[in-house]
Amino acid sequence: MKMKLWSQNGGDAGAISVAGRATGWQKPAATERKRESTGALLIGVMQWLGELAEFCGRVVKAAVTRPFEFKELVRQMDEIGAKSLPLVALAGAAIGVVLSLHTRDSLIRFGARSMLPALIVLSIVKESGPIITALVVSGRVGAGIGAELGSMKVTEQIDAIEASAVNPYKFLAATRVAACMFMLPLLTIVADFCGIVAGWLTNAMAEPMPFKLFLNYGLAQADFADLLPATFKTVVFGFIIGVIGCFQGMRATGGTEGVGRASKSAVMLASLFVILADVVLVRLIITFFPS
Amino acid sequence: MKHNDNNSAIRLRRVSKSFGEQVVLNGVDLEVTRGETVTVLGRSGTGKSVMLKLIIGLKRADAGHIELNGEEITSMPLEELNRVRKTVGFLFQGAALYDSLNIEENVAFPLRRHTTLNDRERRERVRELLARVGMEREGAKMPAELSGGMKKRVGLARALALDPEIMLLDEPTAGLDPITASEINELIREMQQERKITSIVVTHDMRSVKSVADRVAMLNDGNIVIEGSIDDLKKSNDEFVSRFIEESGEVH
Numbered sequence: 001m002k003m004k005l006w007s008q009n010g011g012d013a014g015a016i017s018v019a020g021r022a023t024g025w026q027k028p029a030a031t032e033r034k035r036e037s038t039g040a041l042l043i044g045v046m047q048w049l050g051e052l053a054e055f056c057g058r059v060v061k062a063a064v065t066r067p068f069e070f071k072e073l074v075r076q077m078d079e080i081g082a083k084s085l086p087l088v089a090l091a092g093a094a095i096g097v098v099l100s101l102h103t104r105d106s107l108i109r110f111g112a113r114s115m116l117p118a119l120i121v122l123s124i125v126k127e128s129g130p131i132i133t134a135l136v137v138s139g140r141v142g143a144g145i146g147a148e149l150g151s152m153k154v155t156e157q158i159d160a161i162e163a164s165a166v167n168p169y170k171f172l173a174a175t176r177v178a179a180c181m182f183m184l185p186l187l188t189i190v191a192d193f194c195g196i197v198a199g200w201l202t203n204a205m206a207e208p209m210p211f212k213l214f215l216n217y218g219l220a221q222a223d224f225a226d227l228l229p230a231t232f233k234t235v236v237f238g239f240i241i242g243v244i245g246c247f248q249g250m251r252a253t254g255g256t257e258g259v260g261r262a263s264k265s266a267v268m269l270a271s272l273f274v275i276l277a278d279v280v281l282v283r284l285i286i287t288f289f290p291s
Numbered sequence: 292m293k294h295n296d297n298n299s300a301i302r303l304r305r306v307s308k309s310f311g312e313q314v315v316l317n318g319v320d321l322e323v324t325r326g327e328t329v330t331v332l333g334r335s336g337t338g339k340s341v342m343l344k345l346i347i348g349l350k351r352a353d354a355g356h357i358e359l360n361g362e363e364i365t366s367m368p369l370e371e372l373n374r375v376r377k378t379v380g381f382l383f384q385g386a387a388l389y390d391s392l393n394i395e396e397n398v399a400f401p402l403r404r405h406t407t408l409n410d411r412e413r414r415e416r417v418r419e420l421l422a423r424v425g426m427e428r429e430g431a432k433m434p435a436e437l438s439g440g441m442k443k444r445v446g447l448a449r450a451l452a453l454d455p456e457i458m459l460l461d462e463p464t465a466g467l468d469p470i471t472a473s474e475i476n477e478l479i480r481e482m483q484q485e486r487k488i489t490s491i492v493v494t495h496d497m498r499s500v501k502s503v504a505d506r507v508a509m510l511n512d513g514n515i516v517i518e519g520s521i522d523d524l525k526k527s528n529d530e531f532v533s534r535f536i537e538e539s540g541e542v543h
Contacts, residue, residue, distance in 0.1 A: 067404070148391075151390070152389075152390070155385055155387060155390075156383045156384070156385060156387040157387045157388070157389055157390065159344070159349050159383065159387065160381070160383055160387035160388075160389070161389075162349055162376075163347050163349060163376060163379070163381040163383075164376070164400060164401045164404070164405075164449075165373035165374070165376040165377045165401075165404075165405060166400075166401075166404050167369075167373075
């Protein structure tokens with residue numbers, strides 16, 4: 001629909017520009033079209049952000065008003081948290097292995113081999129663990145929520161919930177968003193642990209060292225400001241993943257194709273916003289929790 | 292705001308609804324009295340389902356007034372609207388059963404949220420509702436395991452869960468074989484007789500009309516073109532009405 005609208009506008013702009021060239025006072029057609037398409041894109045983005053903000057408001061309001069949907073919340077925590085555990089653990093372990101392999105040679109070259117445990121622990125706990133967890137969850141859960149709610153929307157199940165005098169923002173969205181916010185920090189702790197263990201194992205193959213000693217060296221350089229804010233920033237990631245997944249799903253239109261679009265866009269936008277939020281959160285953590 | 296000064300359960304006055312440039316309903320007037328069943332006929336895409344969604348507030352009318360049991364719902368806040376919705380049962384075209392819940396949980400969904408029944412009483416009520424639609428043995432199944440006709444039966448049981456005063460049925464027999472469609476029609480008729488429920492049945496199935504309707508309204512070009520008994524429709528000189536009746540296999 002938007003494409004058609006754009007093309008129609010583009011055509012009109014072209015006609016004006018042709019006339020413009022003859023009289024010498026109009027912009028060239030290509031420039032006009034570019035300006036119009038940029039304008040339409042900006043309006044589209046602003047409209048999407050406005051609708052997203054309104055959606056967030058409805059979800060937050062639904063989440064804090066009675067009755068609470070505890071049973072559905074527990075079901076979603078299992079779906080989002082427990083079932084993401086193997087994937088998150090594996091991703092965390094892979095990061096630990098890669099970090100250990102990459103940094104060992106470099107540190108030896110600079111004569112800083114003893115810093116390896118600290119480097120692995122700090123880089124996993126402060127950044128790699130939280131962001132990898134958020135991206136893995138936004139892939140698995142964001143797509144799942146987008147597809148499930150999108151499918152419910154196009155098969156009128158969301159209408160049926162509303163017709164039953166139940167608030168779908170409470171039953172469907174608030175429970176999923178809250179489950180994401182609760183489970184992200186827990187999954188991050190699992191990813192951190194698996195990453196540190198895998199990093200130690202990889203290092204131990206080249207240079208045997210007890211795990212306790214590795215951990216002691218690693219944590220000797222870390223304090224409260226390194227561990228807690230980095231782990232709990234994932235609550236924000238959870239909010240982003242949950243809200244964007246639900247938002248894209250609940251506004252799906254156009255049958256199964258719409259469900260596919262909702263699912264894809266949920267993953268893409270959730271991942272993008274997680275990365276952008278990470279930039280802001282890291283800056284805030286450095287400002288408010290200096291090491 | 293309650294204006295319960297007559298016997299009308301559902302009243303639409305000059306109701307209009309458009310989607311972008313497309314005018315779907317253009318000043319529709321319809322009144323359904325208590326205990327009456329009105330079927331709304333019309334071609335696909337003429338706004339029959341939209342009309343039902345406007346009546347229960349799933350969509351908002353652009354203009355006009357809609358009253359349910361004397362209460363104007365078009366300007367009602369959501370909390371008030373939800374109170375009114377509890378008195379209305381809605382059977383969706385595809386039944387719209389919740390995929391993640393089994394059949395019993397689907398029927399229990401409104402009961403769990405809007406009644407004070409304990410677990411045992413709720414289970415008993417669900418069993419009773421499922422037995423009424425002949426689905427008592429399928430309670431543990433998931434919606435994906437059911438046929439179209441079975442889904443409609445469960446949808447009907449769920450719509451009846453809160454003992455509604457009004458039922459809105461959107462194409463209850465669409466996509467069903469003639470025997471199953473006839474069974475669903477029979478079920479709807481029995482329920483109307485048992486409970487004296489006011490109903491609007493949207494359909495384009497003339498057998499459904501003959502089986503359940505007290506009165507028929509035909510929608511075309513955003514307006515109700517004729518209202519009356521099925522015989523009135525057959526006698527109509529309106530070209531669209533005559534053609535609709537002829538094409539559906541009904542003879543004068």
